[in-house]
Amino acid sequence: MTHARNADTFNRDEPRVDWHDTALWFVRQKRDRAAAQVPEWEELRELASRIKAHTLACLDDYLVDFEQKALANGIRIHWAADAAEHNRLVLDIIRQHGFTRVVKSKSMLTEECHLNPFLEKNGIEIVDTDLGERIVQFRKEPPSHIVLPAIHIKKEEVGDTFHTHLGTAKGASDPQYLTEAARGHLREKFLGAELAITGVNFAVAQTGAFVVCTNEGNADLGAHLARVHIACMGLEKIIPKTEHLGVFLRLLARSATGQPITTYSSHFQRPRPGQEMHLVIVDNGRSAHLGRPEFRDALKCIRCGACLNTCPVYRRSGGHSYHNAVAGPIGIILAPNLDLKKNADLPFASTLCGSCTNVCPVKIDIHDQIWRWRQVVGEAGHAGWFKRLGIRWMNSVLSHPKRFRLFGKMVRRVLRFAPFLLKNRWNPWFNNRELPEAPRESFRDWYLKNK
Amino acid sequence: MSRNHILEQIRRNRPQTPASLPEHIFFAQQRFGAQDNLLSFVPGLPLGDPDVLSVTNPHAFAGVEVAVLPASFGVAENGAVWLREEDFGGHRALPFLTQHLVIALKKTELVATMHEAYARPEVAGTGFGMFLAGPSKTADIEQALVIGAHGARSLMVVGYQA
Numbered sequence: 001m002t003h004a005r006n007a008d009t010f011n012r013d014e015p016r017v018d019w020h021d022t023a024l025w026f027v028r029q030k031r032d033r034a035a036a037q038v039p040e041w042e043e044l045r046e047l048a049s050r051i052k053a054h055t056l057a058c059l060d061d062y063l064v065d066f067e068q069k070a071l072a073n074g075i076r077i078h079w080a081a082d083a084a085e086h087n088r089l090v091l092d093i094i095r096q097h098g099f100t101r102v103v104k105s106k107s108m109l110t111e112e113c114h115l116n117p118f119l120e121k122n123g124i125e126i127v128d129t130d131l132g133e134r135i136v137q138f139r140k141e142p143p144s145h146i147v148l149p150a151i152h153i154k155k156e157e158v159g160d161t162f163h164t165h166l167g168t169a170k171g172a173s174d175p176q177y178l179t180e181a182a183r184g185h186l187r188e189k190f191l192g193a194e195l196a197i198t199g200v201n202f203a204v205a206q207t208g209a210f211v212v213c214t215n216e217g218n219a220d221l222g223a224h225l226a227r228v229h230i231a232c233m234g235l236e237k238i239i240p241k242t243e244h245l246g247v248f249l250r251l252l253a254r255s256a257t258g259q260p261i262t263t264y265s266s267h268f269q270r271p272r273p274g275q276e277m278h279l280v281i282v283d284n285g286r287s288a289h290l291g292r293p294e295f296r297d298a299l300k301c302i303r304c305g306a307c308l309n310t311c312p313v314y315r316r317s318g319g320h321s322y323h324n325a326v327a328g329p330i331g332i333i334l335a336p337n338l339d340l341k342k343n344a345d346l347p348f349a350s351t352l353c354g355s356c357t358n359v360c361p362v363k364i365d366i367h368d369q370i371w372r373w374r375q376v377v378g379e380a381g382h383a384g385w386f387k388r389l390g391i392r393w394m395n396s397v398l399s400h401p402k403r404f405r406l407f408g409k410m411v412r413r414v415l416r417f418a419p420f421l422l423k424n425r426w427n428p429w430f431n432n433r434e435l436p437e438a439p440r441e442s443f444r445d446w447y448l449k450n451k
Numbered sequence: 452m453s454r455n456h457i458l459e460q461i462r463r464n465r466p467q468t469p470a471s472l473p474e475h476i477f478f479a480q481q482r483f484g485a486q487d488n489l490l491s492f493v494p495g496l497p498l499g500d501p502d503v504l505s506v507t508n509p510h511a512f513a514g515v516e517v518a519v520l521p522a523s524f525g526v527a528e529n530g531a532v533w534l535r536e537e538d539f540g541g542h543r544a545l546p547f548l549t550q551h552l553v554i555a556l557k558k559t560e561l562v563a564t565m566h567e568a569y570a571r572p573e574v575a576g577t578g579f580g581m582f583l584a585g586p587s588k589t590a591d592i593e594q595a596l597v598i599g600a601h602g603a604r605s606l607m608v609v610g611y612q613a
Binding site for chain 2: 026038131135148149151153154155158175176180182186190207216217218224243246250260261262266267270271274
């Protein structure tokens, strides 16, 4: 199912699309207000961009530095070449201890690796503890946004889900009431968990420490109560120095939700006494991505979600339309690296408006990369016969002046005398578009007459 | 004449703001009620069951109502305070399990931005530290902000003169 098809389905409920659109644009506006309060905002973006670019250029060195320091801190480091190896590594650690009860805070990496279904298949209870993620977990859906997993769900629907799974009152939809119910339920899970899995927002090569940012505190409730803590990290999350955290933490929450900082920014450097702390460094296509000069800057991403919030296509098609763990503009430029054929439709899920590039805190040239991926898709023959033939035909008309003039005359005639030939539901251009009023003559004809 | 008399009366009778840290903490205790499950790690203000304070099992803190913790410094640009584990007995789970949090912050220990924050000596070297900017919260249910998600339901910062 292509993004276009999925988006069609999403768009059948227009009031709901408007609601989704408005909700996300509101988050974009909060980001703008927060950014406007930092006079040096653009300087911060430039700094962040350059720190990340430098890090990518020396990535192997920084990873080795980080590993050395982290090991000295008592953190066990593992390397996973792909999603399958990551999942096996995590399962091995769980099995070594004979555990079955695991809690997990938000990690798009583990979503990318499809960790949950793998662990469940192997008899492990894995509970997502971020409220939005718990909601979609109950509903057996993937998250639709990297920061706001349940942005596509209405409070009445959450109420129904909680009534089924938590026994809340039927028909209840008050967010306070529902959150309180989740608080009690998840507290039990935190206190009963044997192992906690978290993501990593930033890993610092200088100290071998890593940072996890949340508003709910669920990552910490997992990690500080469990005997074993596994932090899962994409290898591009490394930054060189502690002082660089100042730059990134000033940008992250403001870009994501318009807050000056998340409620909790937890810095883990050593396991607590008696605890085992593991960190899994995951490749899964990232080192290959690094080898693509036109696309490697996508690895600068700090997963803030600002590009999703601003993208008119994301806002009006929803995260599930992208059939990828990470949706939106950043998803479009990350996914084709993993599987070009499966994700060939994604670079076309864009108007190339460039809003994403404007809001990206690390200045990834997102919309330029989207356009460049289209060339790659086309050259690989994955563009689809309709598009291929259409472009070839358009090329032939536009490069021959006589054909162009004839085509123009034909279209003007049809629009004037037989508009139904173009204004019908079999013409994909006509769906959701108004066709222009046909002028009586072409500009060229007018010019020749009046010069 | 009346003017001075009136002003004098007002000055004498108006509510007094607590001057010292112990007075602030007393005020916090009053606000939250029972003293039984209040724990304090503020130097010079030991409060709470000493047996609980010496546990190693983090689950022991599940019943704590109020935790009073000392912050190293505050960050002006975002209202966050830096807390490190050595300042609350290494009990990492405590700030998250407690229902309410009271933070004691010396008024002189403020920095303007995160850049200055990361230059502070208290940030380096700790096994676990965090920037704490408020009570636990979420807006995951239709963007409605709910305070008190999984962590503390409220946060009070008490700024005091050292």
